[in-house]
Amino acid sequence: xxxxxxxxxxxxxxxxxxxxxxxxxxxxxxxxxxxxxxxxxxxxxxxxxxxxxxxxxxxxxxxxxxxxxxxxxxxxxxxxxxxxxxxxxxxxxxxxxxxxxxxxxxxxxxxxxxxxxxxxxxxxxxxxxxxxxxxxxxxxxxxxxxxxxxxxxxxxxxxxxxxxxxxxxxxxxxxxxxxxxxxxxxxxxxxxxxxxxxxxxxxxxxxxxxxxxxxxxxxxxxxxxxxxxxxxxxxxxxxxxxxxxxxxxxxxxxxxxxxxxxxxxxxxxxxxxxxxxxxxxxxxxxxxxxxxxxxxxxxxxxxxxxxxxxxxxxxxxxxxxxxxxxxxxxxxxxxxxxxxxxxxxxxxxxxxxxxxxxxxxxxxxxxxxxxxxxxxxxxxxxxxxxxxxxxxxxxxxxxxxxxxxxxxxxxxxxxxxxxxxxxxxxxxxxxxxxxxxxxxxxxxxxxxxxxxxxxxxxxxxxxxxxxxxxxxxxxxxxxxxxxxxxxxxxxxxxxxxxxxxxxxxxxxxxxxxxxxxxxxxxxxxxxxxxxxxxxxxxxxxxxxxxxxxxxxxxxxxxxxxxxxxxxxxxxxxxxxxxxxxxxxxxxxxxxxxxxxxxxxxxxxxxxxxxxxxxxxxxxxxxxxxxxxxxxxxxxxxxxxxxxxxxxxxxxxxxxxxxxxxxxxxxxxxxxxxxxxxxxxxxxxxxxxxxxxxxxxxxxxxxxxxxxxxxxxxxxxxxxxxxxxxxxxxxxxxxxxxxxxxxxxxxxxxxxxxxxxxxxxxxxxxxxxxxxxxxxxxxxxxxxxxxxxxxxxxxxxxxxxxxxxxxxxxxxxxxxxxxxxxxxxxxxxxxxxxxxxxxxxxxxxxxxxxxxxxxxxxxxx
Numbered sequence: 001x002x003x004x005x006x007x008x009x010x011x012x013x014x015x016x017x018x019x020x021x022x023x024x025x026x027x028x029x030x031x032x033x034x035x036x037x038x039x040x041x042x043x044x045x046x047x048x049x050x051x052x053x054x055x056x057x058x059x060x061x062x063x064x065x066x067x068x069x070x071x072x073x074x075x076x077x078x079x080x081x082x083x084x085x086x087x088x089x090x091x092x093x094x095x096x097x098x099x100x101x102x103x104x105x106x107x108x109x110x111x112x113x114x115x116x117x118x119x120x121x122x123x124x125x126x127x128x129x130x131x132x133x134x135x136x137x138x139x140x141x142x143x144x145x146x147x148x149x150x151x152x153x154x155x156x157x158x159x160x161x162x163x164x165x166x167x168x169x170x171x172x173x174x175x176x177x178x179x180x181x182x183x184x185x186x187x188x189x190x191x192x193x194x195x196x197x198x199x200x201x202x203x204x205x206x207x208x209x210x211x212x213x214x215x216x217x218x219x220x221x222x223x224x225x226x227x228x229x230x231x232x233x234x235x236x237x238x239x240x241x242x243x244x245x246x247x248x249x250x251x252x253x254x255x256x257x258x259x260x261x262x263x264x265x266x267x268x269x270x271x272x273x274x275x276x277x278x279x280x281x282x283x284x285x286x287x288x289x290x291x292x293x294x295x296x297x298x299x300x301x302x303x304x305x306x307x308x309x310x311x312x313x314x315x316x317x318x319x320x321x322x323x324x325x326x327x328x329x330x331x332x333x334x335x336x337x338x339x340x341x342x343x344x345x346x347x348x349x350x351x352x353x354x355x356x357x358x359x360x361x362x363x364x365x366x367x368x369x370x371x372x373x374x375x376x377x378x379x380x381x382x383x384x385x386x387x388x389x390x391x392x393x394x395x396x397x398x399x400x401x402x403x404x405x406x407x408x409x410x411x412x413x414x415x416x417x418x419x420x421x422x423x424x425x426x427x428x429x430x431x432x433x434x435x436x437x438x439x440x441x442x443x444x445x446x447x448x449x450x451x452x453x454x455x456x457x458x459x460x461x462x463x464x465x466x467x468x469x470x471x472x473x474x475x476x477x478x479x480x481x482x483x484x485x486x487x488x489x490x491x492x493x494x495x496x497x498x499x500x501x502x503x504x505x506x507x508x509x510x511x512x513x514x515x516x517x518x519x520x521x522x523x524x525x526x527x528x529x530x531x532x533x534x535x536x537x538x539x540x541x542x543x544x545x546x547x548x549x550x551x552x553x554x555x556x557x558x559x560x561x562x563x564x565x566x567x568x569x570x571x572x573x574x575x576x577x578x579x580x581x582x583x584x585x586x587x588x589x590x591x592x593x594x595x596x597x598x599x600x601x602x603x604x605x606x607x608x609x610x611x612x613x614x615x616x617x618x619x620x621x622x623x624x625x626x627x628x629x630x631x632x633x634x635x636x637x638x639x640x641x642x643x644x645x646x647x648x649x650x651x652x653x654x655x656x657x658x659x660x661x662x663x664x665x666x667x668x669x670x671x672x673x674x675x676x677x678x679x680x681x682x683x684x685x686x687x688x689x690x691x692x693x694x695x696x697x698x699x700x701x702x703x704x705x706x707x708x709x710x711x712x713x714x715x716x717x718x719x720x721x722x723x724x725x726x727x728x729x730x731x732x733x734x735x736x737x738x739x740x741x742x743x744x745x746x747x748x749x750x751x752x753x754x755x756x757x758x759x760x761x762x763x764x765x766x767x768x769x770x771x772x773x774x775x776x777x778x779x780x781x782x783x784x785x786x787x788x789x790x791x792x793x794x795x796x797x798x799x800x801x802x803x804x805x806x807x808x809x810x811x812x813x814x815x816x817x818x819x820x821x822x823x824x825x826x827x828x829x830x831x832x833x834x835x836x837x838x839x840x841x842x843x844x845x846x847x848x849x850x851x852x853x854x855x856x857x858x859x860x
Contacts, residue, residue: 001372005412009364012416015359016777019417023410027082027295033302041304041311045480045632046391051627055621056218059514059559062552066512066559068103069219071230072247073211074495075108075237080206088240093211095233096696101215101226108201108209115200118193122186129182133569136175143168181524188531195534198545198563203502210503218625219249226253231491245495247508248483249625261318264769268326268762271369272769275758280425281333284418289325291320291414292407299406300399303720312707313396315778316768319785320715323766324404324722327759328371328411331726333426334755335367336360336419340427350424360416368412370725375408377654378718384646385714388639388729390632393707397714404718444753448746451803458803462795463674469791470677472684478637479569479628479703483508488699501566506544509568513537513546513560513580529618530558536614537562540579542572568626568700577622577630584620633706640709643715647717648673657823658725660815667804667812668724671796675720676713679788683708687780696783697772705780712781716788719763723797726752726759731805732813742810744800753798760793 012019047053060067077085086109093105146165150157159170202209213230215222227250234244265286272282297314339359343351351359386396419426451458483496498510515533534546542565550559560581564573565740614620648669655665683704685691690701731748739747767789805812 002369004554005368005372006361006365008412009368009416010357010361012364012413013360013420015321015722016417016420019413020421020785023291023295023414027291027298030295030298034298037302037305037344039302039304040223040225041314042220042308043224044218044308044392045310045628047632047635048389048391050628050631050635051621052623052631053513055514055623058516058621059512059557061625062514062554062557063550063559065103065214066550069215069217069249071215071219071227071250072495072499072508072563073213073230073234074208074247074498075211076208076243076244076245076498077241078207080750081109081209081242085240085242087566088237089209089211089242092234092237095236096213096230099233100121101217101222102213103216104214106201106212106214108211112200112202112209115196118189118786121674122190122193125182125186125189126527129179129186132179132182134177136172136179139168139175140172143172151824152669153540184527185527188527191531192527192534192548195531195538196547198504199547199561200503205502208262208498208502210499210507213250213568220625232263245491245498248486248492251490251492260772261322261766261769262815264766265322267765267769268322271758271765272326272330272605275754276333276337277331278425280422284333284415284422285326285329287418288329288411288415290409292325292410293321293403296321296399296403296406300609308395309399310392310395312392312775312777313399315773315775316396316711316781317399319767319770319778319782320378320400321403321407322377323763324719325407325411326762326766327722328408329415330759331367331755332363332411332415333419337426337428338361339363350427353423356423356426357420360419364412364416364417370729371408371411373654373658374718374722374725377721378404378649378715380650381647381714381718384643384650385710387643387646388636388710390639393636393710396707396711400715422626442750442754444750445746447798448749448753450803451799452742452745452806455803458799459807462800462803465795466674466678466791470493470674470681472682472689473677473680476680476684476709477571477574477688477703478633478706478709479574480632480706481702482568482629484567484569484700485776487697487774496567504544504563504565505567506564506573509564509573509626510624511562511564511577511580511622511627514621514623515558515560515564516619516621517556517558519556521558523555526551526555526558530560532614533558533560537580540576540583542566542576542579547801564626567702568629571703573626574630574702577627580620580622582759583614584622584639587612628707633703635712636706640713643710644713647699647713651721652835655723655724656815656819659728659813660820660823661732661813662815663808663812664728664732664805667808668721668728670790671800672717672720674800675788675792675796676693676716678791679712679716679784680709682787683784686783696779705777707777708780708784712784712788715785716792719785719789720792720797723756723760723793724801726756727797728801728805731802735813741812742806745806748827749798749802756797758792760789763789 056067075089076079081089090107096102097105124422135441143165146161146168150161150165190391215226219227230250231244231246234246234745237244269282269286272285273279276282297317300317301314301648303309336359339362340351340356343359369443379401382397382401386394388394483492484500486492486496496508499505513533517529517531521529530548534548537543537546537560544563544565546559549561551557564570564576564734566572573714651672652665655668656662659665686693686696687698688701688704690698693699693701727749729748730751731744734747735741735744764786767782767786769777773779773782
C-alpha cells in the first residue's frame with residue numbers, strides 16, 4: 001500500500017495544476033448538480049415494521065381526518081382576545097386553510113365553546129332524567145296503589161280497571177327501559193366529560209389559545225417550505241396585537257452551518273498556525289477539509305433527487321469531514337516538513353525541486369498509509385450502522401462515510417499537489433537545538449518519561465478518572481428532542497413553554513390511541529364503548545385526560561387522544577406508553593378506583609378479581625409523534641449492543657493486522673471503551689441532569705438524543721484508531737529496529753505526540769463549534785465527540801497506552817508465528833517502501849559510479 005501511495009504522491013507532485021483543476025472542476029460540477037437536482041431534506045425518522053407506523057396507516061384508512069400531521073400555533077393576547085382580534089384570527093385561519101396540504105384549521109374558541117356546552121347539555125340531561133325519574137316513581141306508586149286496591153276489593157274489579165292496570169304496567173316497563181337507557185347514556189357521557197376534563201383549547205384566563213393546523217401527511221414528511229408558509233401567513237396577526245408562536249413540528253431548524261462551526265474552524269486554523277508557523281501551510285489543511293466536505297456534501301445533497309435524506313445527515317457529514325480532513329492533511333504535511341528539515345540538516349542546503357517532490361511522495365507513502373487505514377476504519381464503522389435496521393441512521397452513516405472517503409482521497413492527491421506548489425516554503429525556518437547542536441527535549445519526551453517511570457500509577461489514575469466520569473451513564477435515557485430543547489429565543493421554545501404553563505406540559509405531546517373492534521359497534525353503544533376504553537386508559541398512571549376524537553364510518557374503529565402528565569421526552573411519558581402497551585396486550589389487570597365518578601353504572605362493579613375491563617373483541621394501538629419518538633429510541637437502544645460488539649471485533653482484527661500483536665489491540669480496545677463510557681457519562685450529566693447547563697445552553701434537561709450513542713461509538717472508534725495508528729506505529733517501528741520495549745515506547749511517542757496533540761485540539765475545536773448549533777440534535781453529538789476526542793487523545797492514547805505498553809514490555813509485541821503468517825502485511829509504517837527506495841538509491845549510486853569509471857578509462 002505504501003508503494004502505491006508513494007507513486008500517487010509523486011504523480012500529484014509532478015502535475016499539481018492538473019490535480020488542482022480536477023478537484024475544482026469536480027467541486028463546480030457537484031455544486032451545479034446540487035443546485036439543479038436537490039430536493040428538500042427530510043425531518044422524518046423512519047423505522048420499518050414499526051407498531052406506531054402500522055397503527056397510523058390503519059387510522060389513515062379508517063379515520064383520515066385524525067391520522068394526518070398536526071401543527072400547533074399558540075396565539076396569545078396579554079389582556080384577552082377582543083372581538084377585533086378574534087376576527088383577525090379567523091381571517092388568518094381561513095388563509096391557513098387555503099395553504100397546500102392543509103386539510104383543516106380548528107378554531108380554538110369554537111372547540112372551547114363545544115367543550116363548555118357539553119357540561120350544560122349534561123346538566124340539562126340530568127335535569128330531564130331526574131324529572132322523568134320522579135314522574136316514573138310517581139306513576140309507579142300510583143300503579144302499585146291501584147294494584148293493591150284491586151287486590152283488597154276483588155268484587156269491584158272491572159274489565160276496564162284490569163285493562164287500565166295492564167296498560168299501566170306496559171307503559172311503566174317502557175318508561176323504565178327508556179330511563180335505564182337514558183341513565184346509562186348520561187353516566188357514559190358524564191364519564192367521558194370528566195375523562196376529558198383536562199383538555200382545553202383556551203386558557204382559563206382567556207389570554208392564550210391553541211390553533212391546530214391539520215395536514216394531509218405527517219409534518220416530518222412534508223416539504224419544509226410547505227410548513228414555513230404557516231408562520232409566513234401568520235405574520236399578519238402581529239398587526240392585530242396577537243403574538244403567535246409555532247410548535248417545533250413546523251419550525252425545527254434545518255440549517256447545516258452556523259457561527260459556532262465557523263468559530264470552531266477558526267480555532268483549528270490558529271492551532272495549525274501555531275504548529276506549522278506559516279499561513280500558507282496552516283491554510284493548506286483547511287483547504288483540504290473544505291474541498292472534501294464541499295465535494296461530498298454537494299454530491300450527497302444532489303442525490304436527494306433520487307433518495308430521501310435526513311436533515312441531520314449533512315450536519316454529521318460536515319462535522320466529520322472538517323475534522324478528519326484537517327487532521328489527515330496535517331499528518332502528511334507534518335511528515336513532509338520533518339523530512340525536509342532532516343534533509344537540510346544533513347546537507348546544509350535546501351533541497352532542489354526534485355528533492356522536494358521526492359519528500360512529498362515519501363510523506364504520502366508513509367503518513368498517507370496511516371491516513372488510509374484510519375479513514376477506512378472510520379468508513380467501515382459508519383457503514384456498520386446498517387445493523388441498526390433504521391434507514392435514517394443508515395443515511396447518516398453512509399453520507400458521513402462517503403464524506404470521510406472523499407476527504408481521504410482529497411488528502412492523498414490535493415495535499416501533495418499543494419505542497420509541490422508551496423515548494424521550499426514548507427521547510428521549517430528553524431529547529432530547536434541546544435548550543436551543542438543536539439535536540440532539546442520537549443514536552444513529549446518529558447511527559448512520556450514521567451508516564452513510563454510511574455506506569456502503574458498513570459494507568460490507575462486514568463482508569464479512575466474515566467470510570468468516575470462514566471458513572472452518570474448508568475442512568476442514561478434516550479429520546480428525541482422536543483420543543484423544550486430548542487433555543488430559548490426561538491418561537492418553538494416559546495410555544496412549548498406557553499402550552500406547558502397554560503395547558504400542562506403533556507399537551508405538547510398527546511398520544512393517539514386507536515380501539516379496533518372485531519365487529520361494528522352499535523350506534524347506540526358508541527358512547528358506552530368510548531367510556532369503557534376511557535376508564536381502562538385512565539387506570540394507567542401518568543395521564544391527564546382521554547378524549548374521543550373520531551369514529552370510523554363502519555364504527556369498527558374509535559380514535560382517542562391521550563394527554564400525558566409531562567412532556568413528550570419525560571420519563572413518565574415513556575412509562576405511560578409502556579403501561580398502555582401492557583393494557584393493549586392484556587398483560588396487566590386494570591383495577592377500578594372507588595373515586596371514579598360513578599362509571600360503575602356503565603361498566604359494572606369495582607373489578608376486584610382483576611379481570612380485564614376491555615373485552616376480547618377490542619384491540620388497542622398507539623401512535624403519534626410522541627409514540628414514534630419513543631419507539632425509535634427503543635429500537636436504537638436494542639441495536640446498540642450488537643453494533644458495539646461489531647466495532648470491538650473490527651478494532652481487534654484491524655489492530656492485530658497493523659501492529660502484529662495480540663496485546664496492543666486489547667489495550668487499544670480497552671482504552672476505547674473507557675473513552676466511550678466517559679463520554680456517555682459527560683453527556684448524561686450535561687444534557688440529562690443539567691450540570692453546567694448555563695455554559696452549554698441546556699435550559700431544560702431531558703433525555704439524551706437517541707441517535708447519539710450509536711453515532712458516537714462509530715465515530716469515536718474511528719478517530720481513536722487514528723491516534724492509535726500515529727502514536728503506536730512509531731513505537732512499533734522503533735521496536736522492530738532493535739530498541740528495547742520501554743525505549744521504543746518513548747521514541748515512538750516523542751515522534752508522534754505533537755502532531756497527535758495538534759490533531760486532537762483541531763478536532764475538539766471543530767466538534768465544539770456544533771455544541772451551540774441551530775439544529776438541536778447536533779448539539780449533544782458535537783459535545784460528546786469533543787469530550788470523547790479530548791479524553792481519548794490525552795488520557796487514553798497519550799497516557800494510558802504508553803503506561804500499559806511500558807509495563808508489558810516485549811510481551812506487548814508478541815504474536816504467534818502461525819498467526820503472523822496468516823495475516824496480510826499492510827506496510828502501514830512504510831518499511832517495505834523505505835527498503836525499496838534505499839535499494840534504488842544504492843543502485844543509482846552504483847550506476848553513477850560505474851559511469852564515472854567508464855568515463856575515466858583511457859580510450860584504446
